[in-house]
Amino acid sequence: MLGRRSALVATLTGGALALATLVPYAGAAAAPDDRLAPPPKVPTAVGYGGAVASVDADASRIGLEVLRKGGNATDAAIATAAALGVTEPYSAGIGGGGFFVHYSARTGKVETIDGREKAPAAMPHDAFIDPETGMEYPFFPDMVTSGASVGVPGTPLTWDKALRKWGTRSLADSLRPAARLAREGFVVDETFRQQTVDNQERFAAIDSTAELFLPGGSAPEVGSRFRNPDIAATYDLLGRKGVKAFYRGPLAEEIAATVAEPPKTDDTDLPVPPGWVTTEDLAAYTAPDREPTHSTYRDFDVYGMAPPSSGGTSVGEALNILERYELAGMNDTEAYHHLIESSAIAFADRGAYLGDPDHVDVPVDALLDDTFAAERACGIDPAAARPKPVAAGDAYEYDGVCDDPAGPGVTAKDTENLETTNLTVVDRWGNVVEYTLTIEQTGGSGITVPGRGFILNNELTDFSTTYRPDDPNRIEPNKRPRSSMSPTIVLSDGRPVLAVGSPGGSTIITTVLQILIERLARDRTLPEAMAAPRVSQRNAANTGAEPAFIQLYGGPLTSLGHRFASTAELGAATAIEIGPDGLLTSTAEPWRRGGGSALVVSPVD
Ligand code: GLU
Numbered sequence: 001m002l003g004r005r006s007a008l009v010a011t012l013t014g015g016a017l018a019l020a021t022l023v024p025y026a027g028a029a030a031a032p033d034d035r036l037a038p039p040p041k042v043p044t045a046v047g048y049g050g051a052v053a054s055v056d057a058d059a060s061r062i063g064l065e066v067l068r069k070g071g072n073a074t075d076a077a078i079a080t081a082a083a084l085g086v087t088e089p090y091s092a093g094i095g096g097g098g099f100f101v102h103y104s105a106r107t108g109k110v111e112t113i114d115g116r117e118k119a120p121a122a123m124p125h126d127a128f129i130d131p132e133t134g135m136e137y138p139f140f141p142d143m144v145t146s147g148a149s150v151g152v153p154g155t156p157l158t159w160d161k162a163l164r165k166w167g168t169r170s171l172a173d174s175l176r177p178a179a180r181l182a183r184e185g186f187v188v189d190e191t192f193r194q195q196t197v198d199n200q201e202r203f204a205a206i207d208s209t210a211e212l213f214l215p216g217g218s219a220p221e222v223g224s225r226f227r228n229p230d231i232a233a234t235y236d237l238l239g240r241k242g243v244k245a246f247y248r249g250p251l252a253e254e255i256a257a258t259v260a261e262p263p264k265t266d267d268t269d270l271p272v273p274p275g276w277v278t279t280e281d282l283a284a285y286t287a288p289d290r291e292p293t294h295s296t297y298r299d300f301d302v303y304g305m306a307p308p309s310s311g312g313t314s315v316g317e318a319l320n321i322l323e324r325y326e327l328a329g330m331n332d333t334e335a336y337h338h339l340i341e342s343s344a345i346a347f348a349d350r351g352a353y354l355g356d357p358d359h360v361d362v363p364v365d366a367l368l369d370d371t372f373a374a375e376r377a378c379g380i381d382p383a384a385a386r387p388k389p390v391a392a393g394d395a396y397e398y399d400g401v402c403d404d405p406a407g408p409g410v411t412a413k414d415t416e417n418l419e420t421t422n423l424t425v426v427d428r429w430g431n432v433v434e435y436t437l438t439i440e441q442t443g444g445s446g447i448t449v450p451g452r453g454f455i456l457n458n459e460l461t462d463f464s465t466t467y468r469p470d471d472p473n474r475i476e477p478n479k480r481p482r483s484s485m486s487p488t489i490v491l492s493d494g495r496p497v498l499a500v501g502s503p504g505g506s507t508i509i510t511t512v513l514q515i516l517i518e519r520l521a522r523d524r525t526l527p528e529a530m531a532a533p534r535v536s537q538r539n540a541a542n543t544g545a546e547p548a549f550i551q552l553y554g555g556p557l558t559s560l561g562h563r564f565a566s567t568a569e570l571g572a573a574t575a576i577e578i579g580p581d582g583l584l585t586s587t588a589e590p591w592r593r594g595g596g597s598a599l600v601v602s603p604v605d
Contacts, residue, residue: 035223038189041597043590044527049601051586052076053574054423055503058186059083060588060597062177063425066169067601073425074102074166075174077433078159080423082178085155086231087186089213089455090195090443091421091503094234094246096457097154098437099305100162101292101487103496105430110303110489111165115158115287115437116480117151117459120276123477125467127460130271136465137271141202143465145446147259147275149458151481153246155437157287160243166431172239179239182232182453185225191594193222199443205268208258208450230453251452252282258449259456272447275460292489295368297323300520301491305436306364310354311486313367314509318346319516320373321380327521333556334382339517340537340562341380343510344388347539348409349376350509352392355472356480362472363395371400378402385561389539409539420485420503424574426496426584428601432576434487434499436508486512490520495580498526502573503593507544510536511571519577526577530587534570546570572596 039057050073052063063080071079077100085093092098097117103110127148130137137143160171167174196203196219203209210217212228220226237245245251256279264272292303293312297319304312321342327335353362366372375398379386391409420438439445439457447456462481464473473482486508487501498519502511511534518529533549542565545554550564558564572593577585583604588596 035221036187036225037223038187041588041595043530043588043595043598045586045598045600045603047584047600047603048582050076050427051576051584051598051600052080052423052425053576053586053588053596053598054080054084055421055572055574055588055593055596056084056087057597058087058181059423060599062181063423064599064601065177067427072166072168072429073427073431073433074162075169076427077423077425077435078163078167078174079177080425081159081435081437082175082235083181084421084423084437085454086178086182086228087192088421089228089231090199090439092155092437092439093454094156095153095444095449095454096437096439097151097459098158098435099309099483099485099487100158101303101305101434101489102162102166103432103489104166108494110292110491112290112292112305113158113161113287114290114308114480115154116308116483117154117457118281118285119151119460119463119475119477119479119481120278120281121477122276122278123460123475125475127475128465139461140441141446142271143461144441144458145202145205145270146273146458147262147445147447148273149460150259150275150277150445150447150456151459152277152281152285153457154285154287156238156243156246157285161287171243175235175239179232179235182228182235185227188220188222188224188226189594190222192226193219195442196220199446202270202446203443205264205270205272206447207263207265208448209446209455210265212448212453228453230451232453234452234454247282247285248279252279254452255282255449255456258447262447263450293364293368295320297516297520299492300497302488302516303491304486304488306357307354307362308356308480309483309485310350311484311509311512313354313364314346314350315486315488315513315516316368317349317373317376318342318513320368320370321345321377322517322521324374324377327517328523332553333560335522336535336553336557337382337385337560337562338380339514340535340543340557341386343513343537344386344390344539345376345379346509347537348390348392349395351410351539353395353472354482356482359476359479360472366395366398372398374400375402383560388537388541420505420508422487422501422503422572422574424499424501424576424586426499426576426578430496430578430582432489432496432499432578434489434501436485436487436501436503438485438503484508488512488516490516496578498575498577500573500575502571504571506538507536507570510534510538511573515573515575526575526585526587530573530575531590536567536570544570569593574598
């Protein structure tokens with residue numbers, strides 16, 4: 001196993017810097033002369049004085065500026081997130097929700113804000129059943145593109161609350177750079193164009209969305225400048241009047257009216273049914289503090305997001321199982337075999353127990369108990385893959401003894417999309433923010449609030465769309481759908497050493513788990529851990545994996561009985577490592593989703 005401080009730092013020098021200089025930024029070289037080049041992106045930066053990592057160069061730059069001017073990690077995180085609402089409007093924005101995890105250098109505590117979207121009070125159990133047919137709507141694009149899928153957004157309140165708890169700047173200050181970016185425009189890259197093209201049919205079905213995101217009837221060209229004065233004006237409004245201007249008053253009324261009667265075009269075949277979010281739902285929304293999940297992996301303390309996210313318990317349970325094995329002494333095949341087996345088990349338990357803790361009893365302590373992990377590890381055969389899906393364990397009665405051979409289980413239906421966005425910030429004082437935010441599907445519900453410049457989420461499709469009374473993630477009014485978002489902060493001897501998070505729907509859990517294992521157990525540098533080909537077993541017969549993973553490790557793992565399904569890419573993570581002398585390694589994806597942008601205040605050459 002990688003040692004603690006010394007090894008974490010010892011590996012930070014050569015590998016990280018070398019990788020940073022090798023990776024060119026996407027798009028620039030290919031841009032013809034008459035087109036603008038997107039700003040350069042570098043996936044790894046090493047230095048001091050604060051760091052930001054996100055998927056987008058403009059957003060990371062805006063966050064870094066805040067740090068440079070004396071803002072702290074929360075100030076920079078909100079400015080970065082607001083900018084992502086401009087440049088990544090299909091993944092995140094004020095129409096969605098997320099989970100904000102904060103480490104305070106002053107108190108030494110990790111705390112979290114639950115900004116998850118909430119079901120409206122009138123949401124019925126059969127919300128996703130087409131009244132015409134009595135059957136579930138086809139998932140994409142029909143169910144997704146609907147008022148019925150829209151939950152009460154949590155992102156604006158999360159920003160305001162985080163700034164009040166930990167920030168030094170006002171909401172107005174934090175939104176200003178993003179508003180400027182929206183007015184001046186950003187340069188369209190391949191990823192933004194492709195995401196627009198992929199959503200063209202459903203965006204064209206909604207007048208307000210077509211008007212904003214399909215200018216002239218088609219997706220914006222790569223190299224063109226995309227402006228969104230409407231979101232700039234909405235940010236200005238929130239800056240002037242405060243976050244209450246989102247949850248009450250004219251904007252709240254417009255949101256409710258848009259959900260009740262989505263502005264669909266006359267000539268679309270999509271049903272785009274209405275939903276239930278009312279002005280009362282908006283006024284009643286809260287973003288509660290949640291105790292973070294806590295588990296240990298060897299000498300590391302791992303803090304994650306508690307329910308309604310399944311991230312903290314699932315990552316923590318899999319780590320508890322894995323710490324029973326000497327992964328460092330294993331070859332790749334053995335180590336990945338154990339990673340795959342442990343994540344199948346964690347997903348079986350996730351399906352059985354995870355939901356909104358305000359509505360269902362979630363046995364968080366049991367799921368993170370080493371005795372429970374010991375019992376769950378009993379089913380792992382070091383020399384053969386278990387048939388999957390595997391059964392859930394009994395989190396209410398366990399003793400850590402291997403007397404109950406594990407049986408077959410069921411694979412939970414998985415409709416979570418592979419998008420969302422994530423950012424990581426560390427400031428000069430040692431405060432850390434790990435923040436994952438989303439509007440769920442790429443393009444959310446596809447419904448833009450007319451004249452306001454942002455798309456409403458479709459987060460309610462993260463509920464189990466078919467109602468079953470014993471399902472912890474069943475639809476209920478005023479409930480938050482289960483999430484997979486896994487913003488994670490790792491401490492060693494009470495000091496933060498690593499923060500990591502990722503987009504990717506349910507694969508968020510496996511991406512974060514794998515990065516942690518690559519870094520903490522397998523002696524990889526953080527940039528190597530971020531670049532490593534990914535694998536994602538979510539208690540299904542087939543294990544998802546990137547083509548490079550299958551090419552490198554698929555042969556021997558298949559001989560153990562694993563079966564793989566190829567997935568082009570898994571995650572677009574960000575992470576920052578903090579060395580004992582304050583040396584920061586800021587990392588974003590080297591290539592996934594067009595690559596990310598990692599920056600530090602004072603780079604080390
Ligand atoms: N809706 C997902 C969740 O809350 C995230 C969506 C995504 O990553 O694409 O876990």
